[in-house]
Amino acid sequence: MQEATATASHGDHSHDHHDHEPLSFWSKYVFSTDHKVIGIQYAITALLSLMGGFIMMMLMRWQLAYPGESIPFVGNLLENVTGGAQGGMVVNGVMQPQFYNALGAMHGTIMVFLGVVPLGFAAFGNYVMPLQIGAPDMAFPRLNMASFWTFLPGALIMFLSFLVPGGAAKSGWTSYSPLAATADQPQGPTIEFFSKFLSDEGALFMASIFNGQSLWLIAMVFLISSSLLGSVNVIVTTVQLRAKGMSWMRMPYFVWAILVTAFLLLLAFPPLEAAGIMQLMDRVAHTSFFMPAGLYVGGEVLNSYAGGGSPLLWQHLFWFLGHPEVYVMLLPAVGIVAEVIACNTRKPLWGYKSLVFGSIALGLLSFIVWAHHMYMTGMGAKVSAFFQTTTTIISIPSVIILTALLISLWGGSIRFNTPMLFAIAFLPMFGIGGLTGIPLAFSSIGSYLHDSYYVIGHFHYVVAPGVIFGLFAGVYHWYPKVTGRKMNEFLGKLHFWPTLICMNLIFAPMFIQGMAGMHRRWYDGGATYELSEPVLHWNIVMTWAAFIMFVAQIPFIWNFFTAWFNGQKVGTNPWNATTLDWQTPFPAPHGNFAGPVTVYRGPYEYSVPGADKDYTPQNEPDVIPEKETKEVKA
Amino acid sequence: MLNNLLQITQNASEHGTQIDFFLEAAHWFMLVLFVGWTTFFLYTIYRFWQRRSPKADYNGVQNHASSHIEIYVILIEAVLLLGFAFPLWAKQVNKIPPEGENVLKVHAIAYQFGWFFHYPGEDGVLGRKNPIFISGGDPKSQVGLDRSDPFAADDIVTLTVMRAPVNTPVIVDVTSRDVIHNYAVAHMRVSQDAIPGMRVPIWFTPIRTGEFEIICAQLCGAGHYSMKGILNIQTQAEFQAWAESQAPKKPQAVEPEAPADPPTEPEVTPVEAEGSAVAISSTSGS
Amino acid sequence: MQIPYEVEERPDTGVYNAKLGIWLFLASEIMLFGGLFSAYIFLRLGAPEGSWPDHVLWDLPGLINTAILILSSVTVVLSYIYVKLNNFMMFRVCMIITLVCAGLFMGIKSFEYNGKFHHFGAFMKDTSKPQGYGEQITGHVIGENEDFFLVAADSRQPIDWLSARELKKQSPAHQKLASEHDAVHHGPVFNHPGIIPTGDKYKPKSLEHKIKVAIGKEKHKEHDVFKVMKDQIFRHSMFTPGYNAYFAIYFTMTGLHALHVIGGAVVLAYFCFIDHKRFFTNRKHFGNRIEVAGLFWHFVDLVWIFLFPILYLL
Amino acid sequence: MSQDVSHTEHGHEDAHEIEHLQAHIKTYWIIFWALIVGTILTVGVPYLIHFENHVYNVILGLAIATAKASLVCLFFMHLNAEKKLIYWMIVLSVFGAISLFILTALAYWDHTLSYEW
């Protein structure tokens, strides 16, 4: 019915969307153009991907703690799935180096590109952002749908690439060429398969496509295209569809975070798309963009390649995306944390403006720091001085943002519900991760820590107990918005505390291992090297903590699915929040708001002195000027 | 102190002391920030728990202490940058000691999965190498040494083990013959990508003898985890003896400054001065 | 449900949704081609002195294509103006000219590609060179047996890619002298023992050759034929992307650009022949669509304006 | 002048408007010829002028291309009279592209490496 009102409120007949007739199941839940449905589609895909990444990580962690021991429970299954013993991935239930590398590369890729970004940017961005600015939908609903339906094939290709002969991509999530260009050359079984239908050349060509690394690249091209569509949509929506009165400085911080993120995706991703196309050319058309002449691989000089390319070029193009990408992961999470903190401290965010300008500065600066991942490539003093300086400067906005969030807590009346627990745990966890980024930023000491577990520790502290916690907070916070029911608080706490403890047990020892000289991507967890002897025992602690953490996710998954049907029913605004996302009818119809929305005030008017309740929604008209309110009260 | 707490490897190179100091300073800086913020954080969430603070304060913190702290953070970071980071790196990449006198020059060639080390030999000049000469067999063919190059005749190529005399600056030209690797010696505080098609010099001065592990610090394929090299830092006498044992026999006159070691021509001539100088004879020969 | 500002401009920003959208999309496209351009810069700076082919493509087709794209850019913006002027006839005429231009462009492009795919080149072994090969011979394969290729060599050989540049550094008088004796007049000369002159002549049948002769670009009606011994060849292929770094970036950039041309043309054709009813129902909206599609088309033109000099001329 | 174009309210064109639009058509053809001349220049210059250093030829060629590109941007894409918002988008992408070009080129120059085996 609300749909009808929303549609009836305008009379443009040239318009294509007709929501009057009831939608079929397919167009309502599958090929939907409603930003809320698309948001949920993204969220579910992303959560499943996180799960996938988690499982891959556990297999890796088993191997790291118990190198050469057969994988319990699933060893044989994996062996069969990956082509048996002659597939060379898992033999007698024991993981082989190539499979470890594939898991590592895919864990990184899936977590970053299929898990965190789709959940933070695409799912929350899609679901929450239009609601928060009072828009009826995204600016281009069909583009939005197209974005999801380009994302999904990318995701499926990525996961299914485990099944092609030779296994999934195994050159790290960074896919450094020439390793990536020479790995996964056409596999015998694939050629055999295709030569049933095609000429020899055709079969070879198909085999150069159907292998782990090429599929990784193709999947990335899908994912990049999808996120380009998404980011155009997000920016246009934020700029054009803000409700009446929703001026820039009245936008909730989350909207700002998503806006900046969208710009990062928009401008940083295309060079990687270009690079991906070039690497695909290297693999399929035998060009050599990233390969110098005279490579000697597999017992022969690669004469079929012309050479003349540069391995550094790939690294530049990859990290030109790669660094902005980390803020793409971070910013939505910070946005969520800010929303949850404002709501659960019952007071306005402290330093809203510094948060906004800090994020914009972060966004701009993130384009000129990428080479801090490349200090070890033989960078000269001048250019490294430049990148060291920008990298140190970029830590300042992060400090400002984190400090503002911390100070926001002061003077509040803090409700420790599950979303809030995750949100405030984010602060020190991100603090540790961010602070350990500082030594990495200096090339001279970074060269000691480069590629060691210290780096792994650094970024996992930012992405796992940092960003993932932010996203958990978001899931718990907006769950009632989506389903009309709250998730169970007890199960939530049962999820939070063990996860927090395990996270630290997993990642804190990494700093020690890294300082002791242990390096990443070691299939045997460092057993080959004598220098890892004194810290090797940590591997076992970390692995078991990871397993326990998996058990700790079960309450979450249980909670997530059961609360849908028998969670505590709540009203439209269970958290007594001020932002517009909580002011729609429930369930929010296609078109979101019952009527035109007007915004009268900033986003976080909690505990306004003299107001009758401790929150004043953004769209609540100022019937009585404040002075009079006071008089009335007095 | 913090370094040791984090179980850093024991330093074995001259510039490593500065690196360690810098690491220590950076970690203290981080620790102070972390403890400061965490204290504030814990106190705040304790004090403003809804049970203790039922009514929120609309205005919150009113002073600008945080801006001051942020300015200090900026200042300290500037000091770290200007005082440590720039000079240290500039020294590493720009102040490479001139080749020849008192300096050992080695060419490290990474491959899947191991290391070759190419020494210039007595003449102090590395023989020409070219991928087209690569063939299986002995290390010299493996790195594609051009046997027709006169400079190549006395060159030494070793597999896996790199030897260097203590207290002598070592320049390592790092490259790779297939994919990207990384020449990292944690104890020496050095790390350099081995990139095919490029040759990048790094240098360090070992101050302790012993065997150190050379780590491949860049994913390079299935054998990455076990692509270990050994950096064997020997006393000068030991190193010299080894170099001599490797040198090809040549019917040439013994050099004047050579020690009394008749059977082979000396590769290395130690000039013990302050324990830091060793001359790799580069004036004669060639 | 109606999305606001789909047709009308939002008062405070002054634009309608799709306009902002297309500009954002173009921004990302700039970065996409930017990535490729920076690859071009990197490859070119990294190429050993003199090995980057200089002026190797025939510039006439590129020149014509540039003119075609510029013309189509004008017609597409005119078609937009005619929508504003409520002149459907002229709108359609302009649009069709644009589409014809797109077709011509693609036709010439495929003519060029096809020529490349039938053009042969071989790098001859030379162990004294760091890269393992020395001289190159390019031309058309007119015969082959298991020992050698029979190649009708081009008048201008890769060795001249370098010497042409070297030549420019000489004094004008010297240049004149040299150019009178250069390969273009006397046919190519090779030093490599693997390239054996047969003394035969071969008259290329390709259209490209005929045009070149007709306009005086090619002085030789017939090409010298050489035996290129297979055991002396280091590497050989057609002028495919894998031939060298230059052709790699040439095909990637122009290929991606061609995909954009096709995509843009499809959209314009849709507006011209299928969506044109909107011209009469909601002309403002239709005008917006043409404007947005036109912006994309101009961008395609813009990319070509840079591609042409960097790939054909410099 | 082309401000009117993007500003035209739907449904009505008074004579004044039409005049404006017709003036545009003329401008477009002028630009067309300017672009053609520019193209011929780019092709001609390498034949006519050989700088000592090839780099100058490259710079000149890119300069002409940039001039042509700006004509297209300014007139065909109406950037001579666009909304502030659009300019900001362009500034951003130019910032991105420039940092990509300049910094990769710089990083290329400042590497302490030699390109020999």
Ligand code: HEA
């Ligand atoms: C979300 C992800 C994210 C974020 C936000 C960051 C943030 C930062 N990163 Fe990190 N980084 C990664 C993800 C991230 N990084 C990843 C994935 C890699 C590895 C990629 C790979 O090789 O695979 C990496 C690698 C990496 C490297 C390369 C290491 C190497 O390979 O040698 C460097 C080097 O400079 C670096 C630096 C930094 C810096 C200076 C910041 C700064 O922005 C941090 C600024 C933040 C602070 C300074 C915190 C301030 C907080 C306080 C002062 C208060 C403390 C608060 C409390 C205690 C409550 N990072």
Ligand code: HEA
């Ligand atoms: C966003 C990025 C992200 C995230 C979240 C994680 C999360 C984790 N990662 Fe990962 N990791 C990377 C990005 C990430 N990682 C990258 C980029 C690399 C480098 C790869 C390379 O070398 O190329 C890496 C590498 C890496 C290594 C090093 C491997 C090696 O170098 O050899 C290790 C080792 O322990 C590791 C461990 C972990 C652990 C224990 C977690 C845990 O924190 C996992 C926590 C996850 C969750 C808590 C998810 C919970 C969600 C659910 C359970 C879903 C529920 C589902 C429904 C409700 C439907 N990771």
Ligand code: CUA
């Ligand atoms: Cu070699 Cu890793």
Ligand SMILES: [Cu+2]
């Ligand atoms: Cu980074």
